Amino acid sequence: MDSRTFVVLGIFFCLSILAKDLPVAEALWGGLYPNESPSREIKTLDGVWNFRRAPRLDPDQGFREEWYNQPLKKSGSVIPMAVPSSYNDITQDKSLREHIGWVWYDRMFVVPSRWQEDNLRVFLRLGSAHYHAIIYLNGLEIASHEGGHLPIRAEITNFLLYGQENLVTVALNNILTPQTIPQGKIVYHNESDGYPNNYFIQTYDFDFFNYAGIHRPVVLYTTPQTYIEDILINTDIDGADGIITYNLTTSSVLSNLHGTRATECVIEVLDKLGEPVANTTGCSGTIRVANANFWWPYMMAAQPGYLYTLWISINDGTGRWDSYPEKVGIRTVGLNSTNLSINDVPIYIRGLGKHEDSDVSL
CATH class of the missing domain: 2.60.120.260 (Galactose-binding domain-like)
Structure with a gap:
C-alpha cells in the first residue's frame, strides 16, 4: 500500500x-x-x-x-x-x-x-x-x-x-x-x-x-451558492408570433430555503443560429417572439423540430450570477373527440417515438 x-x-x-x-x-x-x-x-x-x-x-x-x-x-x-x-x-x-x-x-x-x-x-x-x-x-x-x-x-x-x-x-x-x-x-x-x-x-x-x-x-x-433550481415553460401562438410563459425557481443556502427569489432575473431568447430575438427581465413573465419559427413534427415543415434557446441568468444580490441554457419549441397541442392537433393542424400519428436526444421528438 x-x-x-x-x-x-x-x-x-x-x-x-x-x-x-x-x-x-x-x-x-x-x-x-x-x-x-x-x-x-x-x-x-x-x-x-x-x-x-x-x-x-x-x-x-x-x-x-x-x-x-x-x-x-x-x-x-x-x-x-x-x-x-x-x-x-x-x-x-x-x-x-x-x-x-x-x-x-x-x-x-x-x-x-x-x-x-x-x-x-x-x-x-x-x-x-x-x-x-x-x-x-x-x-x-x-x-x-x-x-x-x-x-x-x-x-x-x-x-x-x-x-x-x-x-x-x-x-x-x-x-x-x-x-x-x-x-x-x-x-x-x-x-x-x-x-x-x-x-x-x-x-x-x-x-x-x-x-x-x-x-x-x-x-x-x-453551481453558485444561489442557483436556478427549476424552470417551468409554457408556449402559445398569437398569429405569426410565439408566446413563451416562464416561471423560475431558485435555491439558495444564503437563506437556507428552497424556492427563494433571486434579486434579478434576465431572460434572452436566441434563435437556431444563436442570434438574439427577444429578451426580458423578471423571474416570471411572458416573452413575445415576433415572426416565430414554430415547432413542427417531422414531415410537417421544412425545418421540423425548430428549437429556440432561452439563456436564463439570475443574480443573488451580491453580483454573482448563475446562468443556464434551456431549449424550447414554440407550439400548441390540441385534442378533441376526433383529432389530435399541433399548432391547430390535425396530425395523423403513425407511431410513437420519444427520446430527449432528438429535437424532432421534443
Whole structure:
C-alpha cells in the first residue's frame, strides 16, 4: 500500500466515525439536465468502473461486510464494467446475464481544490440506475432511489475531499416486485424440490428482458451558492408570433430555503443560429417572439423540430450570477373527440417515438 492510499483510507475511516456529526446528504429530484454555462462546470464519471455481484444465496454480504467503506478491489475480486451500460450484455458470463439481486460498482475520482476555493455547490447525478440504487461517497450513504428510469441527484458539497481522491460506490438491485414498474415477482423453491436453501427466481409477464445496470451518464456538476433550481415553460401562438410563459425557481443556502427569489432575473431568447430575438427581465413573465419559427413534427415543415434557446441568468444580490441554457419549441397541442392537433393542424400519428436526444421528438 503506497502512502497516498494509506492517507486516503485513513480519511475514509475518520469520516465513518464522524458521520453522525456531518450533515445528512439530501436526495433531490433529478433537477435540470446538466448543462455547462459560464457559471456551471461538469465533470463526467463515465467510463470503466470496478464491478462485483453479490452471491445470489447471500445477497446482503456486501452490506454486512461494508464493501462501501473501501475500494471493492480490496475486499475481493472485481471485473471492469462500462458505465453507462447494462451489465447483462457486457460479458459472456451466462450467470451474470441472468443474475438476480445486488451488484456493486465503484470508482475513484478527484475534484479540483478550486471548486472549494470558489465556494461552489457540487452535485452528483446518475441519469438512471435500474432498479433500486444506494449511493455512497467516501463510505457515507448520500442517496437512495427506487425506480430504474429517472435521474438520481444529491448535493455532495460537504462530503467531498477537495484536491484528493474520493470513492463513489453504487449498490444496485434489479429485483422486480408487484409494486415496481414494470412489475415482477420473486418465487422461492423448496429444498425438498432439490434446490439450495433460499433459492429463488424472478418471474414477470412482459415480453422484454429485465436489463439492469447504471444506464445513463454519471456526472458531477457545480453551481453558485444561489442557483436556478427549476424552470417551468409554457408556449402559445398569437398569429405569426410565439408566446413563451416562464416561471423560475431558485435555491439558495444564503437563506437556507428552497424556492427563494433571486434579486434579478434576465431572460434572452436566441434563435437556431444563436442570434438574439427577444429578451426580458423578471423571474416570471411572458416573452413575445415576433415572426416565430414554430415547432413542427417531422414531415410537417421544412425545418421540423425548430428549437429556440432561452439563456436564463439570475443574480443573488451580491453580483454573482448563475446562468443556464434551456431549449424550447414554440407550439400548441390540441385534442378533441376526433383529432389530435399541433399548432391547430390535425396530425395523423403513425407511431410513437420519444427520446430527449432528438429535437424532432421534443
